[in-house]
Amino acid sequence: MLKHFKKTFFFLSLIHPTRISLFSFLKGKEVVIANAIIAILTIGGQQLFSFFTFSCPCHVGQNLIYGLAFLGVPALILLVVGYALNNQTWRLVTGKRSPLQAEGTQNQLLQCKLTCFVLCSITGRALVAPVTWLAVTLINGSYYVCAMSEYVSVYYYGANPNVTASDRKKILAAFPCSQLVPPELSRARDEVILLLRYQSQVAGWLLIAVVVITVFLSYCLASCFSPLSFLHFRYWTSYVHNEQELFDEATDQHSKLYAIQHIRKFFGFVPGSENVGEIRIPSLREWQAISGLAFLKLVDEEHYDYSLLHDWALKGSVSPDGV
Numbered sequence: 001m002l003k004h005f006k007k008t009f010f011f012l013s014l015i016h017p018t019r020i021s022l023f024s025f026l027k028g029k030e031v032v033i034a035n036a037i038i039a040i041l042t043i044g045g046q047q048l049f050s051f052f053t054f055s056c057p058c059h060v061g062q063n064l065i066y067g068l069a070f071l072g073v074p075a076l077i078l079l080v081v082g083y084a085l086n087n088q089t090w091r092l093v094t095g096k097r098s099p100l101q102a103e104g105t106q107n108q109l110l111q112c113k114l115t116c117f118v119l120c121s122i123t124g125r126a127l128v129a130p131v132t133w134l135a136v137t138l139i140n141g142s143y144y145v146c147a148m149s150e151y152v153s154v155y156y157y158g159a160n161p162n163v164t165a166s167d168r169k170k171i172l173a174a175f176p177c178s179q180l181v182p183p184e185l186s187r188a189r190d191e192v193i194l195l196l197r198y199q200s201q202v203a204g205w206l207l208i209a210v211v212v213i214t215v216f217l218s219y220c221l222a223s224c225f226s227p228l229s230f231l232h233f234r235y236w237t238s239y240v241h242n243e244q245e246l247f248d249e250a251t252d253q254h255s256k257l258y259a260i261q262h263i264r265k266f267f268g269f270v271p272g273s274e275n276v277g278e279i280r281i282p283s284l285r286e287w288q289a290i291s292g293l294a295f296l297k298l299v300d301e302e303h304y305d306y307s308l309l310h311d312w313a314l315k316g317s318v319s320p321d322g323v
Contacts, residue, residue: 035128042078042132049074056146058177060169067147071137075130078116082126089122110227117222124215131211138204141197148199150177153193261265262313266290286312 057066083089092115131249137143150173163171172178228236260270268280290308297305305311 012106022296025158031125035125038128039132042129044059046074046133046136046140048140051141056142056176058146058174058180060150060166060173063150063173063176064147065147067143071134071143073102075133078129079126082129083122086122086125087112088118092119092122113225113227117226120218120222124218127211131207135204135208137210138200141200144200144203145193145196146176148194148196149173154196175209265313266309 012243056063068074150169152172171181171185173190175192178186178189181189223230226233264270266280266282266286268278269276289312292308294307297311299305299314
């Protein structure tokens with residue numbers, strides 16, 4: 001996603017010379033822009049989700065579970081998705097120590113600091129969507145009202161004191177559904193809803209304030225304890241980003257050229273070839289050899305076969321006699 005942002009900014013900057021300064025300012029802000037887009041999409045998704053799917057059951061014992069489920073489960077899913085979609089997560093999970101790295105204590109300490117920084121960066125990006133979801137839902141108040149209506153203090157109920165506790169809970173649980181509330185309790189219902197919305201919105205703004213302060217302090221602490229200076233850190237992040245872009249391009253080209261070798265061996269030509277003299281007709285055994293599910297196959301300690309066609313090409317064509 002960040003790579004597309006950079007390319008977009010580059011081409012847009014060519015439209016008119018007077019806009020170069022604007023795009024120069026935006027360049028390097030891809031992470032901020034990406035987080036803003038994620039937050040906006042989350043807000044829109046939350047509004048649509050609430051409009052089409054949320055319907056409080058207005059029943060004792062079910063309101064709390066229903067409200068908390070709509071409040072917490074989507075946030076948890078967004079958090080997991082945020083981790084899963086970040087390539088740095090899988091680099092940390094699958095990465096192994098390089099045999100070329102020195103074993104010195106200073107190098108290990110540096111690597112530990114950088115690993116912690118990368119992990120915090122991954123977590124920060126993964127938290128954008130779930131925190132946005134929680135903040136928006138709390139400010140909206142509907143989920144909180146549904147979950148907590150039956151637990152409002154009796155002081156705000158204002159009904160017949162002879163009503164039993166169980167009946168009182170049933171009536172309070174029905175407050176989120178205006179059509180289930182008797183006319184004589186409409187005023188009490190409005191007061192309860194206003195109270196719960198007040199609590200929910202205060203909690204939402206407190207969450208936003210805590211997150212903003214935490215993010216600011218985290219960046220300050222990361223800068224203070226970083227082994228790199230400000231400019232050195234900018235250079236390091238730029239280098240890593242450019243290296244990854246070039247590596248992805250080289251990976252795509254290298255894998256394509258490597259696959260062409262195997263395709264040419266199987267069919268006798270590759271798509272796009274000019275002046276194809278003759279084609280190769282694979283045998284039944286060869287078709288069977290490359291058919292099926294493709295799994296990684298360990299050839300030796302250093303190499304894998306990436307597919308059945310790759311395995312067939314390295315072993316050589318299979319003769320009709322099976323020899």
